[in-house]
Amino acid sequence: MEETRKLARFASELAFDSIPKEVVSKAKLLILDQIGAMLGAATLPWSRSVLDYVLDWGGVEGNSTVAYFGTKTRLELAAFANACFGHGFEIDDLYVRGQSHPGCVVIPTAIAACESQAGSGRDLLTAVVAGYEVMGRINHAIMPSCAEKGFHAATSVTGPFGAAIAAGKLHRLDAGLMVHAMSIAGSHASGTIEYDQGGGSVKRVHAGIAAAAGVRSVLLAKHGITGPATILEGKHGICHVFADSCDLGRLTRGLGTDFPVVTGTGFKAYCCCAGMHSGIEALQNLMWKHSMDAAAVKSITMGTHSRALSHISAEATDITSAQFSARFGLAVRMLRGANGFSEYTPETLRDPAIRALMERIALERDEVCDSEWPKTRGARVRIVMSDGRQLEEKVDYYTGMEENPMSDDAVRTKFMTLLGPLVPERQLTEILSLVTQLEDAPDLLPLARLLCVPDGPRDQTPSRPSH
Numbered sequence: 001m002e003e004t005r006k007l008a009r010f011a012s013e014l015a016f017d018s019i020p021k022e023v024v025s026k027a028k029l030l031i032l033d034q035i036g037a038m039l040g041a042a043t044l045p046w047s048r049s050v051l052d053y054v055l056d057w058g059g060v061e062g063n064s065t066v067a068y069f070g071t072k073t074r075l076e077l078a079a080f081a082n083a084c085f086g087h088g089f090e091i092d093d094l095y096v097r098g099q100s101h102p103g104c105v106v107i108p109t110a111i112a113a114c115e116s117q118a119g120s121g122r123d124l125l126t127a128v129v130a131g132y133e134v135m136g137r138i139n140h141a142i143m144p145s146c147a148e149k150g151f152h153a154a155t156s157v158t159g160p161f162g163a164a165i166a167a168g169k170l171h172r173l174d175a176g177l178m179v180h181a182m183s184i185a186g187s188h189a190s191g192t193i194e195y196d197q198g199g200g201s202v203k204r205v206h207a208g209i210a211a212a213a214g215v216r217s218v219l220l221a222k223h224g225i226t227g228p229a230t231i232l233e234g235k236h237g238i239c240h241v242f243a244d245s246c247d248l249g250r251l252t253r254g255l256g257t258d259f260p261v262v263t264g265t266g267f268k269a270y271c272c273c274a275g276m277h278s279g280i281e282a283l284q285n286l287m288w289k290h291s292m293d294a295a296a297v298k299s300i301t302m303g304t305h306s307r308a309l310s311h312i313s314a315e316a317t318d319i320t321s322a323q324f325s326a327r328f329g330l331a332v333r334m335l336r337g338a339n340g341f342s343e344y345t346p347e348t349l350r351d352p353a354i355r356a357l358m359e360r361i362a363l364e365r366d367e368v369c370d371s372e373w374p375k376t377r378g379a380r381v382r383i384v385m386s387d388g389r390q391l392e393e394k395v396d397y398y399t400g401m402e403e404n405p406m407s408d409d410a411v412r413t414k415f416m417t418l419l420g421p422l423v424p425e426r427q428l429t430e431i432l433s434l435v436t437q438l439e440d441a442p443d444l445l446p447l448a449r450l451l452c453v454p455d456g457p458r459d460q461t462p463s464r465p466s467h
Contacts, residue, residue: 041088135162136261156191163214183227
């Protein structure tokens with residue numbers, strides 16, 4: 001009982017010195033990775049639409065920085081823009097156990113709030129850890145039921161809570177005000193996953209909507225707006241309204257001593273829905289083991305668990321739907337050898353060779369993968385060659401999962417490779433150094449300056465070297 005109050009108290013009372021060193025180290029890597037995602041997607045067409053909206057709506061009045069462009073605006077709008085950028089190309093982090101994307105909501109909000117509140121590096125790290133834990137725990141409590149009902153739990157439903165916790169921590173809310181901020185955040189919970197069927201660019205702003213909602217919730221609470229202290233666990237609370245079944249114990253189990261969300265959040269290796277990552281790696285393994293020409297492939301079948309299938313069966317009609325199309329993802333992996341920025345472009349969508357190969361790719365439910373879920377996130381790929389050979393490979397844990405983690409060096413390499421075409425190498429090195437020593441930073445002004453790329457490209461299609 002009183003899960004909302006317990007989470008609010010945890011967040012308001014969390015002190016940097018009480019966070020285990022390994023959790024702090026992981027939080028710094030998460031921040032670095034999200035900065036890479038944020039700057040990497042900042043110049044894409046939908047991100048430019050977001051920037052234009054910010055300039056029209058908020059002008060240049062405020063003291064929070066819009067990443068890449070350097071525009072100063074109000075906290076709420078900076079959090080909105082940067083979170084949109086950070087979730088702008090399906091390369092941001094993922095808490096697999098809870099099926100949520102905490103980084104693209106929590107970190108942009110925390111950076112913008114820390115800058116506006118003149119917080120330190122330690123303040124930022126503490127807010128990030130608190131935001132991750134609360135957002136991820138809520139997501140874990142309501143999944144998979146929430147997604148099965150069609151809601152976008154990963155950012156839209158639980159994101160306002162993560163953002164409210166991060167912003168509330170940096171505004172130094174006590175436990176009582178934090179409860180109200182969380183309650184108000186609950187009134188902002190929203191969003192469906194129809195984008196994985198119909199495409200469009202609206203998914204690119206889901207994280208931004210959540211970030212802005214969290215900031216707004218904190219400011220409303222500070223100005224006297226109140227709400228129910230049972231917004232999570234109550235009869236008509238989030239956990240019961242957005243899910244047909246939930247596990248309230250996941251909200252507070254080990255709270256304050258264990259940090260499963262921070263430690264369990266992984267880094268994405270590919271710019272597409274994680275539901276197809278095991279399949280991509282199974283295909284890649286077969287390509288490494290056997291000499292094959294795509295022209296000699298008669299058919300490819302990818303089998304996986306049913307929860308993934310419902311999310312990765314889109315027709316590739318635009319870039320968003322292509323990133324949720326396993327058939328497209330497997331085709332570009334075989335023909336292009338990667339699933340990075342350069343593989344998800346208008347040109348690849350029109351490539352006749354990719355389209356022809358997609359016609360020979362089928363998706364199906366795999367009974368073994370289904371029975372092993374959620375312990376694994378497995379996929380099995382079977383290839384029938386025109387010479388009669390039949391090849392098969394199964395991957396249970398894709399790169400970036402807790403059971404198959406990306407190394408620290410690989411995360412740094414991802415950061416440098418992703419941003420190499422956009423940001424001067426010296427600037428990237430300075431960002432890397434600052435984030436590595438973030439707990440020693442007295443304020444965020446140097447980081448805010450480094451997030452600006454005044455001489456970088458301003459309009460980009462999603463095309464650059466794959467990492």
